[in-house]
Amino acid sequence: MSITIRNIQKSFGQFKALKNINLEIGAGELVALLGPSGCGKTTLLRIIAGLETPDTGVILFHGENTTHMHVRDRHVGFVFQHYALFRHMTVFENIAFGLRVRPKETRPSDAEIRRKVHDLLNLVQLDWLADRYPAQLSGGQRQRIALARALAVEPKVLLLDEPFGALDAKVRKELRRWLRRLHDELHITSVFVTHDQEEALEVADRVVVLNEGQIEQIGTPDEVYDHPATPFVYQFLGDVNLFHGRVHEGQARIGDVQLELPGSPERRDSAVFYARPHEIDILREPDGQAAIAAQIIDIRALGATVRVELERQDDHGIVEVEMSRDQFNSKDLDRGESVYLQPKRLRVFAERNGEENLGSAA
Amino acid sequence: MPPISPVLEVVPVNATCLELRLAGAWTVAAPLPAPDRVLQALRENSAIRSLHFDCHALASWDSLLLTFVVKVLDACEERGILADQSGLPKGLQGMLALAHAVPERQDAFRPLEPAGFAAMIGRHILNGIEDGRRLVEFVGEATLAFGRLLLGRARFRGADLLRLLQECGPNALPIISLISVLVGMILAFIGAVQLRVFGAQIFIADLVGLGMAREMGATMAAILMAGRTGAAFAAELGSMQVNDEIDAMKTSGFPPMEFLVLPRILALFMMTPFLCLYADILGIFGGALAAAGMFDVSFAEYYIQIENRLRLVDFEVGIGKSAVFGILVAIAGCMRGLQCGRSSTAVGFATTSAVVTGIVFIVVSDAVMTLIVTTLNLYQK
Numbered sequence: 001m002s003i004t005i006r007n008i009q010k011s012f013g014q015f016k017a018l019k020n021i022n023l024e025i026g027a028g029e030l031v032a033l034l035g036p037s038g039c040g041k042t043t044l045l046r047i048i049a050g051l052e053t054p055d056t057g058v059i060l061f062h063g064e065n066t067t068h069m070h071v072r073d074r075h076v077g078f079v080f081q082h083y084a085l086f087r088h089m090t091v092f093e094n095i096a097f098g099l100r101v102r103p104k105e106t107r108p109s110d111a112e113i114r115r116k117v118h119d120l121l122n123l124v125q126l127d128w129l130a131d132r133y134p135a136q137l138s139g140g141q142r143q144r145i146a147l148a149r150a151l152a153v154e155p156k157v158l159l160l161d162e163p164f165g166a167l168d169a170k171v172r173k174e175l176r177r178w179l180r181r182l183h184d185e186l187h188i189t190s191v192f193v194t195h196d197q198e199e200a201l202e203v204a205d206r207v208v209v210l211n212e213g214q215i216e217q218i219g220t221p222d223e224v225y226d227h228p229a230t231p232f233v234y235q236f237l238g239d240v241n242l243f244h245g246r247v248h249e250g251q252a253r254i255g256d257v258q259l260e261l262p263g264s265p266e267r268r269d270s271a272v273f274y275a276r277p278h279e280i281d282i283l284r285e286p287d288g289q290a291a292i293a294a295q296i297i298d299i300r301a302l303g304a305t306v307r308v309e310l311e312r313q314d315d316h317g318i319v320e321v322e323m324s325r326d327q328f329n330s331k332d333l334d335r336g337e338s339v340y341l342q343p344k345r346l347r348v349f350a351e352r353n354g355e356e357n358l359g360s361a362a
Numbered sequence: 363m364p365p366i367s368p369v370l371e372v373v374p375v376n377a378t379c380l381e382l383r384l385a386g387a388w389t390v391a392a393p394l395p396a397p398d399r400v401l402q403a404l405r406e407n408s409a410i411r412s413l414h415f416d417c418h419a420l421a422s423w424d425s426l427l428l429t430f431v432v433k434v435l436d437a438c439e440e441r442g443i444l445a446d447q448s449g450l451p452k453g454l455q456g457m458l459a460l461a462h463a464v465p466e467r468q469d470a471f472r473p474l475e476p477a478g479f480a481a482m483i484g485r486h487i488l489n490g491i492e493d494g495r496r497l498v499e500f501v502g503e504a505t506l507a508f509g510r511l512l513l514g515r516a517r518f519r520g521a522d523l524l525r526l527l528q529e530c531g532p533n534a535l536p537i538i539s540l541i542s543v544l545v546g547m548i549l550a551f552i553g554a555v556q557l558r559v560f561g562a563q564i565f566i567a568d569l570v571g572l573g574m575a576r577e578m579g580a581t582m583a584a585i586l587m588a589g590r591t592g593a594a595f596a597a598e599l600g601s602m603q604v605n606d607e608i609d610a611m612k613t614s615g616f617p618p619m620e621f622l623v624l625p626r627i628l629a630l631f632m633m634t635p636f637l638c639l640y641a642d643i644l645g646i647f648g649g650a651l652a653a654a655g656m657f658d659v660s661f662a663e664y665y666i667q668i669e670n671r672l673r674l675v676d677f678e679v680g681i682g683k684s685a686v687f688g689i690l691v692a693i694a695g696c697m698r699g700l701q702c703g704r705s706s707t708a709v710g711f712a713t714t715s716a717v718v719t720g721i722v723f724i725v726v727s728d729a730v731m732t733l734i735v736t737t738l739n740l741y742q743k
Binding site: 049 | 452455515517522605606607609610611612613614615616617621
């Protein structure tokens, strides 16, 4: 079942939560809505579910207009951040709820409900918990039960609102892999909302990056990570270093340093260059003109990687560099040492609203 | 180097484009050309759509140039003229960017304009109308759900109804007992002070009996239920709303109106008449305690007086009222619970509001029903 979202707008009072959203979600796709809190991603999800009505625009399920269809007729499964299990029912009853409450004509028999609930419990690998109450389960178990409950009504669309947001890092990682496997098994069109870029990049077929009620970019995880369309996407998908300089004859000039730029960018007297921490090399000796002098001010080891914080000698701010522990050991760096930075990859964005001019005033 | 005096040239490049050539030292040292000339040129030639700067001959500048440029740019913006800033010195562009860097967001906050007296009244009235509209909507939906119940098509769990019956009935007995006995005694005391003057203490029984059966039993039971059960309903449904359980129900294809509201209304509707009868009897008993203890009326006299004076219709009216109160208290509690916001503080508001709404409903409907009963002359039959 494909979902088409056309010109959706939604305001709460004076606040514009969604500004003209257009989106196509293909049948059987797993799409992540990614953005900072308050960007409108949950509102969009609730509008798709029918829990919220848009001010303008239409939602089509498989070409059929569902904008004004009641939630219960849309056949969506919804998984909430805080599980929303019914507290006074056992796990079994929670999952059976959606089936038991159907009108008589379409309600399956008791035996069939029992079989189905156990199938679902097996699917989420929690068959042994059928008789417990939600309060007796761990967070990860509750969320899997919530997912089983959402799947019980045989939804055509599965919507997940920050499904792993309330779980600790390890369980979260486990569950998102499990969700991906589950999706590969069931192939239900799924949309999930997250503010965690790692989660979105790992799980989704396509990622939709939202900011301030607008779509910044739509693409596969590789596309949005490797070819971010806007500075916002670039900064949201990971740590960044900014360099101010200019573009001249296809080269980036940062202070006295010249660096090759990919492509053939047009001449620009003021530009901001972006580089991720792992895209910068630390050299002991200057390599011609293509290195920026800096001093190491801090070194932090974070598990398998090491983060080095450096201050540029020309007083143009702090640069963060990330490398593997092996690389770090072979370089033998120490705090206070003077070294040279060489970005392996620089990115420059077309100007928007003069925002990149801002820095050059310094 | 002696300062070169600042020079401003306004050069029309073509019919729609204007160029400003700045030369010399635009500093505080020499009097600057006023922007008026540029503004005048813009005013006079309305065909101009774009403007740019040429600063190649500019020797030096300070913030005075900035104020000049800002005035020109503002004028351009007013007239919808595209001003190309790229010809300006780099540093100046940076300062302009800083000056315009954080435009105030128009949609990020709700303006809190100081409300005048009239505006406040207006807002209250609008809120009242909105509240009334939601009440009508809720009652309508509840009625539809009740209709489905009568058709045997409503869907809720019998176990839930039983639990609610237990909660609304037997669990409320201790507090109802205490309050009813005391209310009966208070009625007896209030009446006795006057009646004793005439040596008519025996009529304490009439006063307490009629007062409890027709009015106080039903009202006191209902008010206790509003504070106890109505508030509990609002808190229960409110926290379900906060935990997304209500949304979860809707997406499972299930109307919360049938599953949550209907059994609650039913439970209170079924239990309050019993509570009312119980309160009547205990209130009369309380009156007997006061009469026998302090006003020389024996239990036997009191009992005979009650038996002679009270008729079934007196109890029927009170019990009938209490059934209506039960429904209203349940509606108030469930409505406020479902209207609850999504934060935990909202649950508190919903609870308080449920009690207040419940009591308002009780008193208003009581007034109406008393009026009807009196007009129909029910007691005289």
